[in-house]
Amino acid sequence: MIVEIISVGTEILLGNIVNTNAAYLAEKCAGIGLSCYYHDVVGDNEERLTGVLKTALARADVLLLSGGLGPTQDDLTKETAAGVLGRKLYLHEPAKEALTAFFKKRGMEITDNNWKQAMVPEGSIVVENPNGTAPGIIIEDNGKHIILMPGPPNELVPMFEDSVMPYLNSLQPGIIYSQTVKICGIGESKAEAMVEDLINAQDNPTIATYAKTGEVHLRVTARADDEKEAKKLIKPYIKELKGRFGNHIYTTQEEVTLEKAVVDLLLANHLTVSTVESCTGGMLAARLINVPGVSDVFKTGYITYSNKSKRKILGVKKSTLEKHGAVSEGVAKEMVKGAALFTKADVAVAVTGIAGPDGGSEEKPVGLVYIACNVCGRIDIKECRFSGNRMKVRESSVSAALSLMRESILAYYSEVTFGAKKS
């Protein structure tokens, strides 16, 4: 089945907001085996939206629309879609009740324009929207499926996951099931080369690679009669990937991020953590702290951007700074030593680098970053050379730091368990 993603809204059209909905829907559709050939963006304009709908109906089976379902005069996606399909709108009582309840719960007065949102095209399936006022709508017409969803991502995403995705799955013979293997510490091209033979020989399941900053995701997708059968098809591939990538795999669960994997590893081993950042200036701590429940492991984060604060707070030696410079293996090492000593955290991680645009030299170019990780006294240091602008260098540094934390903790336990502990 072919899907087309249509985003309606002047804000996207004028570049006021980035179209994250389209990327989200496209990735989800790919995950359940739908082919997508086009995305369209069109403003809140009846004539132009009508044209886009007609074109899409001629070339796709499923139209996924977002935006333009709200209470204002500008919002006309539903009215336009109903017009194209020759359907009248009527007041949908359960939608009206849901709307009333939504406002009542928040202690807000309903203004008259809101009732428009409870009007739905004849013969459509109304989809609940617990996070907003406009319900979603599914219209089946001549073998085509026209699906209208609200534009705000915090309404669209849960509606898609809870209602639209199961509906789309139900349209397909059998089911599509995906599992993602997430990898860190290996570059994109190397990871691709490591699975090239599997990709070339693929049939069912298929394997796709997705490069993210400092990570590679491998998605294994199987089509089968039911989920049990699909899982059975996927299982040997996951096993094969585990054999090939080993400890570089940080999760096989879709919802687990790299920072969550690190926090989970800390929690599982009852380890506390402190961060010390120079060029990343708090971004590493910020990513860790985006994991709910991190408070059980996070001790303290320091942003020691100046040499003075590196000396004063972490006890980095003046001589080390003078001899090797702030961006050096020696300083990174003293930073994590100091952080462990002063915060009494089991794990300390330090980042020092040149994010640019200034401050680079021939010997130490922009993008040179040292990351150190201290796990109960065992210290690993990594030298990285990143490309891109200031923000890109900083983002890459954060991903590399999370990756090193994982590696260091795993190495510490494998040595503690299987061998002599490194001094």
Add this chain to the structure above:
Amino acid sequence: MIVEIISVGTEILLGNIVNTNAAYLAEKCAGIGLSCYYHDVVGDNEERLTGVLKTALARADVLLLSGGLGPTQDDLTKETAAGVLGRKLYLHEPAKEALTAFFKKRGMEITDNNWKQAMVPEGSIVVENPNGTAPGIIIEDNGKHIILMPGPPNELVPMFEDSVMPYLNSLQPGIIYSQTVKICGIGESKAEAMVEDLINAQDNPTIATYAKTGEVHLRVTARADDEKEAKKLIKPYIKELKGRFGNHIYTTQEEVTLEKAVVDLLLANHLTVSTVESCTGGMLAARLINVPGVSDVFKTGYITYSNKSKRKILGVKKSTLEKHGAVSEGVAKEMVKGAALFTKADVAVAVTGIAGPDGGSEEKPVGLVYIACNVCGRIDIKECRFSGNRMKVRESSVSAALSLMRESILAYYSEVTFGAKKS
């Protein structure tokens, strides 16, 4: 003139990357007075790209394409566009030389597939790409303008600013000139209401509002024979907006961000700064440190996520934490007092809040955040109630903190200069 934005690439189509190019180009086009009615995304597929190009040629004057100019077999934007317009490709000597120089400068061997990038359609204008290997191409055909640009944003953005925008400006009668007035500390709907009369009465110049997290941008755009004339048209509007929004305007320069405005204010007043963060976990420091040159003002950042670290590092009193809780005015106040005392920074800013999803209560719901700013002993505290998920609450908190820093520094100097200093 009507522009259509066409993004070519399987990565965007499959949702692997978000289409930031389209948002960037759309905003820039709006800024120079071009109307945009559609964006399209299509994969690296000759047949489908041909269809998109034909449709766009029938409804727009300018086609802005990005992506698909690279060296691989997949990259076929140029070949497809040339085919649609009935033009042959030839080897463009200057482009070949630029390609050779690009590789030589980086000490890299040129592989044969790269030469493809120096092939250009007959009669086209070749646009230099100092940041990559594929040049841009402008084709003028039957009054239409087909513009091909590389996909990577770090190549596309400078090419658009340096070459394509001047070209687009040259196509229009007279010129379009915009100036942006950036506002913080006032909500979107209030800001809109404050300029509603101007927007309703607008002709030339026009005024448009853009809501960002914690900020509102007002863009004043004039059309005139030359830049001098346009600036003259804009001037009284900027003056009027300054009168209406006063100190809430943090800049009238396009490239100045809120964090840069704050850093500039610190630099201008020779003030140092330290940050103390709980729920934002380093995001505030990270935004300040994204400003090149911040090292002259930034002393230290602390991430005191736990109560223990608030007490140990900042000297927050146990009794205050017990009586009022970590998310309270009292704790925020003691955090900035402690930060100023221990780091000797002139300005200290603290954020403590409930980012969710857990930890909220009826009395203190998710989204409740206290921000305190201490300027040389003068302390301001702000209570905020944000909505959205954990990340959204944290982003809103950071913007509000930057906004409060500005307000507090300005208030400190106005009191120091004009009145008694608050104790």
